[in-house]
Amino acid sequence: MGRLTLRGKMTKKTVLVEQHDNVLVARLDSPPSALMTREMVMELGALVRRADGDPSVGAVVLTGTHSSRFLAHFDVRLIYGGAKRSPKFRASVIRVGLRVTGAALKAPGGSALLARSPLVGLMAWEQMKDVFHAIETSSAVWVAALNGDTGGGGCELALACDYRFMADGPYRISQPEIFLGFPPGSGGTQRLARLLGGRRALQISLEGTPISPAEAREMGLVDRVVAPDALLDAAIEHAAQLGRRPKAAIGAVKRAVREGGCLPLEEGLRFEGAEWLATTTTAESLEAQRAYLARTKELGDVAGLDPATLEEAMARGRFA
Structure with a gap:
């Protein structure tokens, strides 16, 4: 062949x-x-x-x-x-x-x-x-x-x-x-x-x-x-x-869309869930979560809806 x-x-x-x-x-x-x-x-x-x-x-x-x-x-x-x-x-x-x-x-x-x-x-x-x-x-x-x-x-x-x-x-x-x-x-x-x-x-x-x-x-x-x-x-x-976004999250998104998206819905949901659970425990994700919670406490409201905080996150590729 x-x-x-x-x-x-x-x-x-x-x-x-x-x-x-x-x-x-x-x-x-x-x-x-x-x-x-x-x-x-x-x-x-x-x-x-x-x-x-x-x-x-x-x-x-x-x-x-x-x-x-x-x-x-x-x-x-x-x-x-x-x-x-x-x-x-x-x-x-x-x-x-x-x-x-x-x-x-x-x-x-x-x-x-x-x-x-x-x-x-x-x-x-x-x-x-x-x-x-x-x-x-x-x-x-x-x-x-x-x-x-x-x-x-x-x-x-x-x-x-x-x-x-x-x-x-x-x-x-x-x-x-x-x-x-x-x-x-x-x-x-x-x-x-x-x-x-x-x-x-x-x-x-x-x-x-x-x-x-x-x-x-x-x-x-x-x-x-x-x-x-x-x-x-x-x-x-x-x-x-x-490319400033956390690399583990980039890979997880791409796999979930391209591989999970071709599966039957229930299997695709599990595929996505596995990628989500695996990336929430990475050092980059934990640091971004801590920064987000600290900013939310500082603002006294949801940080993700604050224009200045969101603009900074988009520029940096993460909450920091």
């Missing part, structure tokens, strides 16, 4: 990272065509681990180094090479293989064993799926600053982020995989359906037609359309503000 592979010798970095206060700005650098590569996916995985593990980081902004592209799409040469070598299986059989591969990756030494097995292609897909899922459940806020055309895997990466800002101009965002004879394969159909509803997800994926920044904003595919020269600053400012 071949397919695309994420193996290969790491060479030049494709994710260039610099820190601005509490924000990591990651520039996706894949000249000359701005293609997503297997190396880039693995570097994004390392970026998620850094963002989650570093207490000085509250948010990540992704943007491209190409003058008019965020990411064109995943490198089709890798897909084509894997597909030519791959035996033909029904989707139902491949689903079983992906479950086996996913379980093996979680076992000690599983990755090394899979790399030498016929399941190496499925391992690559599972790893890419895991990286994108790690972004959407990360304890940092992720903002995609789409500095130009964005398609295929680039669109799917943006969909895994919490916010999408797009440069105004002659740019387009799309899921054009249908023209290559396959559907989006890195979460496009699933995240579009959850974000925009099944009807709109079906249209975008079946039609494959490019969507302008204004159209994307109107349908809710992107959150803001910004002048190109102001895009990165706007994304960093937004990320920095949200």
Whole structure:
């Protein structure tokens, strides 16, 4: 069961990272065509681990180094090479293989064993799926600053982020995989359906037609359309503000909405309740609760309804 592979010798970095206060700005650098590569996916995985593990980081902004592209799409040469070598299986059989591969990756030494097995292609897909899922459940806020055309895997990466800002101009965002004879394969159909509803997800994926920044904003595919020269600053400012909120709470909110929100209501309520109970006991939460109660006592009324107290909390990202 071949397919695309994420193996290969790491060479030049494709994710260039610099820190601005509490924000990591990651520039996706894949000249000359701005293609997503297997190396880039693995570097994004390392970026998620850094963002989650570093207490000085509250948010990540992704943007491209190409003058008019965020990411064109995943490198089709890798897909084509894997597909030519791959035996033909029904989707139902491949689903079983992906479950086996996913379980093996979680076992000690599983990755090394899979790399030498016929399941190496499925391992690559599972790893890419895991990286994108790690972004959407990360304890940092992720903002995609789409500095130009964005398609295929680039669109799917943006969909895994919490916010999408797009440069105004002659740019387009799309899921054009249908023209290559396959559907989006890195979460496009699933995240579009959850974000925009099944009807709109079906249209975008079946039609494959490019969507302008204004159209994307109107349908809710992107959150803001910004002048190109102001895009990165706007994304960093937004990320920095949200990234001041307690990291445990950020992760809990994202998991409750994205994972709990897909469950039947009763199970979703338990999912949310578990995240709530787990975060109320963190040091950051206890300190914010103490500060809130002290401010309430000082005011002699509910602190959360006091405009000055609320404005300060919004600026700091917490009651303090």
